[in-house]
Amino acid sequence: xxxxxxxxxxxxxxxxxxxxxxxxxxxxxxxxxxxxxxxxxxxxxxxxxxxxxxxxxxxxxxxxxxxxxxxxxxxxxxxxxxxxxxxxxxxxxxxxxxxxxxxxxxxxxxxxxxxxxxxxxxxxxxxxxxxxxxxxxxxxxxxxxxxxxxxxxxxxxxxxxxxxxxxxxxxxxxxxxxxxxxxxxxxxxxxxxxxxxxx
Numbered sequence: 001x002x003x004x005x006x007x008x009x010x011x012x013x014x015x016x017x018x019x020x021x022x023x024x025x026x027x028x029x030x031x032x033x034x035x036x037x038x039x040x041x042x043x044x045x046x047x048x049x050x051x052x053x054x055x056x057x058x059x060x061x062x063x064x065x066x067x068x069x070x071x072x073x074x075x076x077x078x079x080x081x082x083x084x085x086x087x088x089x090x091x092x093x094x095x096x097x098x099x100x101x102x103x104x105x106x107x108x109x110x111x112x113x114x115x116x117x118x119x120x121x122x123x124x125x126x127x128x129x130x131x132x133x134x135x136x137x138x139x140x141x142x143x144x145x146x147x148x149x150x151x152x153x154x155x156x157x158x159x160x161x162x163x164x165x166x167x168x169x170x171x172x173x174x175x176x177x178x179x180x181x182x183x184x185x186x187x188x189x190x191x192x193x194x195x196x197x198x199x
Contacts, residue, residue: 012136015144017181018092023142026055026094029176032141033096036133043122046108049130050099050168059175062097062158063090066173069153089148092177096134097158100127103167127171138176145176 022029030053037051054062067086074082089095100123109116131147138145151170158170 008140012139013183014146016146018144018177019180020093021178022093032137033134036137037130040130040133042126046104048101048104048123049126050101052097055094059095060090062095065154065157066150089175092175094176096174098127098131098172099168099170101167102169131172143176144179145174148173
């Protein structure tokens, strides 16, 4: 059986070796990210997901904020490896910052109190789907990416630098760029350990 979507999904891999080159213009990459987030599902069509797209020096600045935050908590004798890792993300062409608008979540909780406890959970699920949609879209455009979670360390500094609404909560960061190394093999556990089918 062949399926175009499954084939597209298989292209998505984690790429840590990133470079500054892109096969698309910044405008095209931005449009790709916007469309992927826009058409990702959200509970009650709440459209709670937000994204900040950073290119070039702006992306470098974000990873500088992360590095500064880490320097304050990582022992000096262990910081070299941490710095090297952060620099590998900054080596890319850009970064997508994924946010969830907490005002939207709170509004849903007030409007539908019966489901109040679920809306934060559903918001997280919506964010995950938006992240996956963007990652898959980038991969199929020939752009490498990985998914990082340094929040909440740079949250306040990033919000201040890019004048973001206080209701936006940072959930993930996706550095992206050119593929500078091939992917390794990916192992999968046996399907019988993951799936149960009853008919």
